[in-house]
Amino acid sequence: MTELMSNFIKTPEQIEGIKASCKALALIFVELEKLVKPGVSTADLEDVACKLMAKTGGRPAFKNYKTHHGAKPFPSALCTSINEEIVHGPALPGRILKEGDIIGIDAGLELNGYYSDMARTVAVGKISPEAAKLLKVTQAALDLAIDQVKPGNTLNHIGVAIQNYVEANGMSVVRDLVGHGVGLDVHEDPQIPHYAIKESGLPNVKLQAGMVLALEPMVNLGDWPIADSPDGFTFITADKSLSAQFEDTILVTETGHEILTRL
Numbered sequence: 001m002t003e004l005m006s007n008f009i010k011t012p013e014q015i016e017g018i019k020a021s022c023k024a025l026a027l028i029f030v031e032l033e034k035l036v037k038p039g040v041s042t043a044d045l046e047d048v049a050c051k052l053m054a055k056t057g058g059r060p061a062f063k064n065y066k067t068h069h070g071a072k073p074f075p076s077a078l079c080t081s082i083n084e085e086i087v088h089g090p091a092l093p094g095r096i097l098k099e100g101d102i103i104g105i106d107a108g109l110e111l112n113g114y115y116s117d118m119a120r121t122v123a124v125g126k127i128s129p130e131a132a133k134l135l136k137v138t139q140a141a142l143d144l145a146i147d148q149v150k151p152g153n154t155l156n157h158i159g160v161a162i163q164n165y166v167e168a169n170g171m172s173v174v175r176d177l178v179g180h181g182v183g184l185d186v187h188e189d190p191q192i193p194h195y196a197i198k199e200s201g202l203p204n205v206k207l208q209a210g211m212v213l214a215l216e217p218m219v220n221l222g223d224w225p226i227a228d229s230p231d232g233f234t235f236i237t238a239d240k241s242l243s244a245q246f247e248d249t250i251l252v253t254e255t256g257h258e259i260l261t262r263l
Helices: 012-035 042-056 129-147 155-168
Strands: 078-082 085-087 102-111 114-123 179-181 188-192 212-215 218-220 226-228 235-237 243-245 248-252 257-259
Touching: 012 042, 012 102, 012 114, 012 248, 042 078, 042 102, 085 102, 085 218, 085 243, 102 129, 102 243, 114 129, 114 243, 114 248, 129 155, 129 212, 129 218, 129 243, 129 248, 155 188, 188 212
Parallel strands: none
Antiparallel strands: 078 085, 078 102, 085 235, 102 114, 179 188, 179 212, 212 248, 218 243, 226 235, 248 257
């Protein structure tokens, strides 16, 4: 078990700033989810998101973000991942939603120097029973993970809760992409696998009050391996099965947790 370095514990002042960013982002998601319907393009969602983020006085945390030095900057404020796309689908013109699709919308907001992060997967019109079950299981997996967030528990409690539930429902958890700390930057330590940590090789960090975590299980209807998309940004399921993602920013409190990206 690994203790968390003290610089990843947020101060009360920082927590208030992060909370404000999270609330603003959650309100934006309320509007974005209303817009999802057949015939809407991801560029339409992007346009509304950018306008709403500007109204908060903040900026999109993902737009022009580089995962590493020399990487291509991400071209949009939203990640819009459709059907077999797992995450990081750019919200570009020409990507039109169709009846029966599912779309994962992932976004971050930087407000006064503080970062929030959340994602929802939304049905486009009437979807198949299999797709509906995928959304239900992924949301429930996130909720079970959040239940494990409290001082004294570890990252393994989070990962095991997700993995056990998802696999009991005949689905799989993506291994190659993880959750993370958040608040003072887009991505912070610790890295948080959504499966048993012994399989990941990552430190099994002990949770402490003042930590802020982005938990974001990505669940595939088929097997867990992923593949790169030709666009250079999007990750897709290797077997082309449907994938869903739900994400919230969570504060570890003295007595448990607070979900910052839910109104």
